Amino acid sequence: MMQHLLIAPVVLPALVAPFIIMVLRHHLDLQRIFSVASAVLLAGVTLALAAQAADGTVKVYELGDWPAPFGIVLVLDRLSGMMIVLTSLLALPVLLYAIGSGWDTRGSNFHALFQFQLMGIMGAFLTGDAFNLFVFFEVLLIASYGLMIHSGGTRRFQAGVQYVVFNLLGSTLFLFALGTLYSVTGTLNMADLAVKVSQIPAEDTALLRAGAVMLLLVFAIKAALLPLHFWLPSAYANAPMPVAALFAIMTKVGAYSILRMYTLVFGPEVAATAGLTENWLLPAALLTLIAGAVGVLGSNKIGRLAAFGAIASMGTLLIAVSLFTQTATAAALYYLVHSTLAAALLFLVADLVMERQGGWILPQLPMPQTGLISALFFAAAIALAGMPPLSGFLGKLLVLDATRGSELATWIWAVILTGSLITIIGMARAGSLLFWKGHGLPQQNTDTSAEPPQQNPAARPAQLPFVACFGLLAGLVALTVFAGPATRYAEATAAQLFQPQAYIATVLGEEAK
């Protein structure tokens, strides 16, 4: 029985979602109860799984009991364990926020789509098969299309078309990449791919290199790396903000996939793809950070500000990922957890602001609960910009420390520090315009055409959104306070990633049986 726990993070939301659609369609309260119960259960299951993986063993679940290169496998190692825990711990506050703010009542099937989205994300983190990774990408994408246009509106639909077309193109490219890899190696199991790739003679690797580059492009689209990031700002800024907060983990799916494929299959010692990541990924990541920071400074709406903040944090994360050394990867993992929570918090705070005054970064009359919201914005801003005392500072410090051996260390330091400065200025500008400048305005005569808030805040249970925000903030504080254990786990994870032999042996069943 315990061995089947590994598939529970995929199966549980996959069962709850259709149940919500088919049985509870007209019972919003029951939908909420089941959705939250599923998220809580998921958190418990993922924590139990992560505890199993924490000792460094690799667990394999063979679907249909077919052995590895032939059947599809789910694989649990430290990295997967960490990612699924992060997903479930992010999902819970976001779900509570959506319920508390009433977002789930503004369109149909929010809870079912939310569960499908969780299923896709969990599956993508757990699968050990490249084609299955594609399938789970599609599951999470198709749920995200529904969530992105949740509650409708012209602008949201128009942004939704761009988002869907861009990602559909990415999915097609993914298939081209998988076809290329399959034609060279004859397998799509990640562990088997790793074995086959290392056996291919160096002169026959032209197709393999093409496949590896296409795969990198696909993951870069997901991770919003610079030339491929254009879908993100308008999609996230026009999506419902709680959905955008959940999407904070979706860019990390791209980063996770890069880490997984380019340590396991196209590892640093594979001659065919050597230099690929250093030559392309690192400069792109540096530019991503700058573009994100400048975008934060130039945003005129708080939703866009949060979206560009997410891009900037992806830039920092991918800088650390692209070095592909053990210390840099450990730093990247720590920063990954931090940036997911911080970006989600900023999106939720953006929604609190948008509910009350429309979200334009202009001097406006003070909104209700302005003190509490501005305090939360302040916390989210210093977390995302990487200022002390929150974990963003530690994360950036770890990243900077890990780049010391690199040839481009000067560039990386300059870009990260400049990017942080620009982000801080952008956040400070937005915060002072939103929360302070309004106090000087005369009561009736605003210089903007700000609409009165569309929702009556008193009609909703007002505490739950703040509970959700403080929950995410508590996560950030915990990550700061327990930075020691967290970095030790990240280092152990990185060590496991750079010794893929145990993973390969366990998946292919060479020592397990």
Next chain:
Amino acid sequence: MELLVASAVGILTAAGIYLILRRRSFPVILGLSLITYAVNVFLFASGRLMTAAPPILNKYEEVAYTDPLPQALVLTAIVISFGMTAVVVMIALGAFLSSRDDRTALPAEPEGAGEDA
């Protein structure tokens, strides 16, 4: 046959990319469909092209067989791309019906305007 398949994939992809770069959502969706057709044919080719061979091993005698895995992959890819195309058509239709405009570019928002959600 190799030439035929390869040129089919190439032409479909080229036409698809040309259409995707158009300004209105209908050609863009057509382009996406063309590219998904191209990738389906491409996946077939990844298992090596072969005619008149069953996709199963014969236990009793040595006969030619074709790789069954790409066929399964193509089937999955067809189902997914079909579903995705339906979704994008619906969303594009929603955008067109609410704005009476099928351009894929987002129009600029007037500064300070309220949310149009």
